[in-house]
Amino acid sequence: MILTLAFRNLFHDRIRLAVTLIGILFSIVLVAVQLGLYLGSSRMITGMIEQSKSDLWITAFGAKSFEEGGILLTPRERHQALATPGVKAVIPIVVAFAEWRKPSGGSTRVVVVGTDAEEGALEPWSLVSGSWDDIKAPEAISADDTYLKHLDISGLGATAQIATGRVKVRALTHGIRSFTQSPYIFTPISRARSLLAVDGEKATFLLVQLEPGASVEAVRQDLRQRLEGSEVLTKTEFRDRSLNQWLFNTGAGVALIGGALLGILVGTVIVAQTLYSSTKDHINEFATLRALGSSSGYIHKVILAQAGLSAVLGYVLGMLISLAVLYASRNSPLPLVMTPGLAMSLFALTLSMCAISAVSAIVKVTKIDPATVFSR
């Protein structure tokens, strides 16, 4: 009967129910979009680091992120790293912002990623056209098909200019997006050095692969002693540093999390207000229940059931809209991400939000004087 009463109380006033559901729905969509953007941004920021097949990253001291590696590392540092016990390979990559001159005029910024895929540390993934062999051809690069319009090119075979060097698109990836909105351009490291005017054998990062069984921490300590002017970071550390740089030092992440918190706050206030007003409208019935001898817990359960039903209905509607937004954003430069974990967290959040919202209503019924049933 608790559920029946809660359900009937909710559906008795359809307009108020609609307001409640809109409040929850608005909150869910806002939180889902903000956290979806946060997750999507995080994936874009850490994509290159996650895709690399390396145990440690050697960076110049103070490197902020994958895109902002700072001053270049020299071949000496690479050789020192190679001489460290437990190290199997040290693979240089060059990463830097560069100017992409559009075929029809104007320019935009890109991130050139110079790598030797044969070394196996970092290579373009999600190739949909062409192969690494195609990228090794003279002037060849790969671009992501999401950014073709942004780069002002039509696709395979298109030509453009990076800094002072001519390039030709020989391969296309799909879905390698950039948080900075400067598309990633893959090319062999030698061409990258040429395009970016990097001297000799210098590199932005050195990707370290360890011998099987070697201790990551022990090798890292050893490398730190040998490479005093550089930093030796685990993948996780470098990923966190990149996230921190782009999401928190720039304020973008704070804005996203702030938006999500605002959504939770707005949802809680709307649900609390409507639950309170529903309880107030049904206060005589709750007083009757109390007079009939129901325990406080019984009445609290009715209110919590109302909150729970609102949460489930609001969550289902909110998730449907969120998934539609997610689908619509799939080809945008900043697609939303929804994971089972996020979906479950949102459900838990909705339930908590509605339970917290029920507090004001519970306080109201706790103060009911059952004697009021005789005064009407």
Added chain:
Amino acid sequence: MSGEPVLIAENVVKELGKGAGKVMALKGVSLTLMPGELTLLMGPSGSGKTTLLSILGCILTPTSGTITLDGQATTGMSPDALAKLRRQHIGFIFQSYNLFPTLNALENVRIALDVLGQKGYPAAARAEEVLREVGLGNRLQNYPGNLSGGEQQRVAVARAIAASPSVVLADEPTAALDSVNGHAVMALLARIAREQNRCVLAVTHDPRTLGYADRVVRIEDGRIVGEDRRPDGLDAPEITDLTKKRRTKNV
């Protein structure tokens, strides 16, 4: 009248309000209610009828004096303990019915059993049984909005007796009803008292109800000022009259 007293009030005093607005609503009321009796509590407005009913029903606690219900003294009980006592021993009937507008007749009765922890099919069967008992077997699925005043009060009566309480307390049960329905409800209360051996107390100032009473207690200015009792063996003629009326008019 048979058995031991069900409800005993001894020297009950109730003060309402605070400071200069303090009013002594009851000034030492003592009353004993027996099973199998329909007692009417009559008195003018402001005489303390409803306050006494609230105290007898364990909704209000007396300022002083004691209430003993089915052998249990209520003095010092917590609000939740009093609520437990109410749901186990007392059925309430209210002047304005106090039905749940979003629940149908059957559900309105079931909820009284639900608060008592009786659920599922047995509770539904019991609710249906008592609704048939009060003549609403064909109105089980009707919502209060689709029932007449008399029917709504009979649902309230069914709700009050569903859990088989030893005491049924009614607050002005006929005040919102027309004559025919008023008689029907009083006849029902009298039957519940006599046939089910329950203690029924109705607060009223409706003179139409007098003929149904086994006992009439008069209260004025917070004090019991008189009591009349129907002579043993005398039937209430109104019950017979009402049966005739109900045959000729669907109330």
